[in-house]
Amino acid sequence: MxxxxxxxxxxxxxxxxxxxxxPAAARVLTRRLAPIVQSHATRLTGNLSDAEDITQEALLRLxxxxxxWRRGEAKVTTWLxxxxxxxxxxxxxxxRGGSVALDAIADPADDRPAADAVLQDxxxxxxxDRALQTLPDRQRQAVILRHIDGLTNPEIAEVMDxxxxxxxxxxxxxKRGLARALEGERNTLGYRDDT
Amino acid sequence: xxxxxxxxFAELDGLFAAARRTGATLPEARLEHLTAQxxxxxxxxxxxxxxxxxPRPLMRFLLGIGGWPALAGLATAGVAGLWIGAMPPxxxxxxxxxxxxxxxxxxDDLYLVDPLPGYPLALELGDGS
Numbered sequence: 001m002x003x004x005x006x007x008x009x010x011x012x013x014x015x016x017x018x019x020x021x022x023p024a025a026a027r028v029l030t031r032r033l034a035p036i037v038q039s040h041a042t043r044l045t046g047n048l049s050d051a052e053d054i055t056q057e058a059l060l061r062l063x064x065x066x067x068x069w070r071r072g073e074a075k076v077t078t079w080l081x082x083x084x085x086x087x088x089x090x091x092x093x094x095x096r097g098g099s100v101a102l103d104a105i106a107d108p109a110d111d112r113p114a115a116d117a118v119l120q121d122x123x124x125x126x127x128x129d130r131a132l133q134t135l136p137d138r139q140r141q142a143v144i145l146r147h148i149d150g151l152t153n154p155e156i157a158e159v160m161d162x163x164x165x166x167x168x169x170x171x172x173x174x175k176r177g178l179a180r181a182l183e184g185e186r187n188t189l190g191y192r193d194d195t
Numbered sequence: 196x197x198x199x200x201x202x203x204f205a206e207l208d209g210l211f212a213a214a215r216r217t218g219a220t221l222p223e224a225r226l227e228h229l230t231a232q233x234x235x236x237x238x239x240x241x242x243x244x245x246x247x248x249x250p251r252p253l254m255r256f257l258l259g260i261g262g263w264p265a266l267a268g269l270a271t272a273g274v275a276g277l278w279i280g281a282m283p284p285x286x287x288x289x290x291x292x293x294x295x296x297x298x299x300x301x302x303d304d305l306y307l308v309d310p311l312p313g314y315p316l317a318l319e320l321g322d323g324s
Binding site for chain 1: 210214215216233234
């Protein structure tokens, strides 16, 4: 592919290239960031259709602010997580009590483990997503950012505009809430044998 | 059945790991659509910045002479000029007197010059005979 050489660049550098009119940067950034945004939005909203709309809107906003992006001031992904969370909050408020789209969790594309392991992973992730939807919005956001998206507590604090201690409190309470919500599904998730 | 908290959290970590393994994989058509959107915004170029409002004539004059500091200097010079005119210091009066005197003499000289003396005028008019 003609844009292979750009894949080694970080998001900041690619966004500058995008703003300068480099079409290859647009392709690389889209393929890198869209899955991150859509995965995060899916777990925040519990709805694939909403997540797709949020992904499109969040990326559109990124493209529009690209010419004014100041390198080194904030990480592109941090900015995107924040925009995604804001868009998701709007959706959740408009659609309280909506259904959880279990199909939102796509199968892994490559290097997939054995079929039974994939099925078990899928069942476990679906249960986790159901449990996540029982948490208050801020706890859910903090838990997803920390334990699924892999952000550090200071990064989450920046995304959520709160202190690090508040992040720790939200994630701890969120995990306790998840444990309670998943208590009844231990056997169906295969943890009796695994643990 | 009850479990201690650490045990529950250990199982949660396994669920989180499974969630990380099954991150969203977007269909190719969807990625192409999002890429087309990115390229379309890129082709539009940056949003045009609105032109700053054109300053009024008085403001243009002010900017032309150097802005408010220049206007302050101009005002100070004007007030100083008025003050010197109304209450001139002694040395200014002396200089003024000298200048006036020399000017008076020159004016007197000027008035004494006859630009059209009577004889040439008579010749011009042809009644010099």
